[in-house]
Amino acid sequence: MxxxxxxxxxxxxxxxxxxxxxxxxxxxxxxxxxxxxxxxxxxxxxxxxxxxxxxxxxxxxxxxxxxxxxxxxxxxxxxxxxxxxxxxxxxxxxxxxxxxxxxxxxxxxxxxxxxxxxxxxxxxxxxxxxxxxxxxxxxxxxxxxxxxxxxxxxxxxxxxxxxxxxxxxxxxxxxxxxxxxxxxxxxxxxxxxxxxxxxxxxxxxxxxTAVMTALACLAYDRAQYMARLASRITAMASLTLKGNSNHFDDILFAAKPHPGQNQIAAWIREDLNHHIHPRNSDRLQDRYSIRCAPHVIGVLQDALPFMRQFIETELNSANDNPIVDGEGEHILHGGHFYGGHIAFAMDAMKNAVANIADLIDRQMALVMDQKFNNGLPANLSGAQGRRKAINHGFKAVQIGVSAWTAEALKNTMPASVFSRSTECHNQDKVSMGTISARDCMRVLQLTEQVAAAALLAMSQGIRLRIAQEELVESSITPSLANTLAQVEADFELLTEDRPLEQTLRSTVDKIQNGYWEVCG
The missing domain is CATH 1.10.275.10 (Fumarase/aspartase (N-terminal domain))
Incomplete structure (x- = not known):
């Protein structure tokens, strides 16, 4: 990290x-x-x-x-x-x-x-x-x-x-x-x-349970930020693809009132200036990775409250053995060291976060492919004229996104079900909570890498739309305009191929430090 x-x-x-x-x-x-x-x-x-x-x-x-x-x-x-x-x-x-x-x-x-x-x-x-x-x-x-x-x-x-x-x-x-x-x-x-x-x-x-709980606290902080950031990236992807903002309408989401899902839809809707520019293309229904983004990100958003309750209860508990009641003068032998609640929360969190990586990976695939990106250059390359033939834009970055996503998905196997009998069968049922928390941290790292690539790519896509006069810059909401300005401060439009590793690393650092001003 x-x-x-x-x-x-x-x-x-x-x-x-x-x-x-x-x-x-x-x-x-x-x-x-x-x-x-x-x-x-x-x-x-x-x-x-x-x-x-x-x-x-x-x-x-x-x-x-x-x-x-x-x-x-x-x-x-x-x-x-x-x-x-x-x-x-x-x-x-x-x-x-x-x-x-x-x-x-x-x-x-x-x-x-x-x-x-x-x-x-x-x-x-x-x-x-x-x-x-x-x-x-x-x-x-x-x-x-x-x-x-x-x-x-x-x-x-x-x-x-x-x-x-x-x-x-x-x-x-x-x-x-x-x-x-x-x-x-x-x-x-x-x-x-x-x-x-x-x-x-x-x-x-x-x-x-201090190690697993500590990692869970840090993971929670990063996961709730990822939910907000993924909402912003989805709005950017919708603009890049000339998407249909009716998919995030408040009347639509009132019909399925998961509160977290509705919050995600609201954030995307606000970023897209929905009531002023509801439709940017002739396509009635966008593909699932755009249209269903609130439903995907919303799972994490709706799960955060129970995860907080599990983690904070563990944090404020006496979780060693035996418990010493100095006032009542009791020694109580038990099993409060068992980290099952943290294990379950981390297994659930890594699943929800990896699904966001997969969502953004699909959005990236759409904006890169001329068959699906509604008139943008292949691989989002900004090269012009004869230079187009030798420039490849985000082609390799998208391969990297696919690799990071695949590894994140691989790590979603629940650790908590792989209990091992240890220590002469005294510890014959264990939580695996620390392994689950470590898995979750890895999934978060990979998902943040996916999000970093998407921030750069969607920023490129929106700037290309503006250059093609298919998007009026003044119509972009202040929230999205601010994110675009933050990205552009470090990322010059990609017209000629150049190594992007250091820009990607810097962007991941900024995600992990909450640099990007996102909704919520």
Whole structure:
């Protein structure tokens, strides 16, 4: 991903404590907002009660999973009281086996925010000092190096979260000031004393859904933007093809009142100045990729509310095991680390987003082909005269769009149904939530690439219509005119073939940073 190219610390502050966090709060932290713990004596005391209750059980030689026992299937192994303080250290170390790509600093910050949110609920038996250390690392912009592979989504994101736990105790690597460095070095430089994890704190840090939830928050932010951007691209495609804006009429959509679908239709209708120029060609019905665009994009738009509810509930939950009720003095053994809700939301989101990639791919195919584009040059080339014979416009870009779309569609296989029995059949039904979230991020990346190509192509198509005097520039709505101006600032009309890779990459960066001013 390329979102970190414009990364910088912001002035926004997000408070952790009694209040619930929103998706937007996590995104803000990911992009550099300041984290602030509730500093009231009441809240500090509330958090400390869980840790004190664990201490009291140890004095009474009580049996607590992961505190006086081994982990997972080793829960029948008793750990002597002389060893319980070493147990969290071993948990962090034997899980240090992550593989694959490294989460970006932005993604790692989101993970830290999600873990802090869960621990701040006060049901994990950790000290206030532990919460403060995560707050400090966020505000100093010290992020753990976290490999993205190795979690089956129950018992939570154990292996990737072990990298956060390891950093708290001064081990492994961090990203600091843009460089990957040993944590111990950075701590020494900044006079930070490594934490010594208390009983239950290793488990509390690692036994939860923070990685999948963090990726889900970031994915949601990008997906809702994609719904708006795809609506704008569809309006541009309709203009390029001399389409029929009656397909987006408000009376028509009142007959099928899915609210998200109707919102998409409204955005397209407004972009097309529908009531002034309802029809630009003699074609009664445009092809499905134009006419049915609100129905395709609308699935995502209508699904966003339930996805938000799933993700935000997970975000604001205590999702480790066991749950420590310090006030009522209960230890409750359960399975809140199971990431099924996130897995389902991410499987659904990647499906809806990939369908948008497929929609835009079909729109691209229409505008490129002289059999379907209502009089535009082949491949949208702007070459003139004898130069037409050697210029190929967007031909290769359209092939790329097809490739990106095919890969996005391939990644829609639901991860959540591929549960694996692991860890001596203790974890015999797992969520695969982190894999689903990673799939979704990949689908979003590919779809953003498709959208970037379409922004350039549709801008070219509209400019060619104007040049052919088939479209009056003054008739274009202010919203579309603004997008065209934004594209044209970086993209000169393609008259002679030139490499477009850097322009495409720059356009993807802008999509991921919300540069294009779109409706909604």
């Amino acid at each position: 390329t979102q970190d190219n414009t990364y910088n610390l912001s002035q926004q502050t997000v408070e952790f404590g009694y209040n619930s966090l929103s998706l937007e709060d996590v995104v803000a932290i990911a992009k550099g907002a300041t984290a602030k713990l509730n500093q009231t004596t009441e809240y500090r005391s509330y958090i400390q009660k869980g840790a004190l209750f664990i201490d009291s059980l140890l004095k009474e030689e009580g049996v607590v999973y992961g505190v006086t026992t081994g982990y997972g299937d080793s829960c029948t192994v008793t750990v002597g009281l002389d060893l319980v303080h070493e147990l969290p250290l071993h948990l962090t170390r034997f899980h240090g086996c992550g593989m694959g790509e490294i989460l970006s600093p932005m993604q790692a910050r989101a993970v830290m925010a999600c873990r802090l949110s869960s621990l701040a609920v006060g049901k994990s038996g950790v000290t206030f000092e532990l919460l403060e250390r995560i707050e400090t690392l966020l505000n100093l912009n010290i992020t753990p190096v976290i490999p993205e592979e190795g979690s089956v989504g129950a018992s939570g994101d154990l292996t990737p979260l072990s990298y956060l736990a390891a950093v708290l105790i001064g081990e492994r690597d961090v990203i600091y000031q843009g460089e990957r460095r040993p944590t111990s070095q950075v701590y020494q430089e900044l006079n930070i004393v490594p934490l010594k994890l208390r009983p239950k704190e290793g488990l509390a840090l690692m036994n939860g």
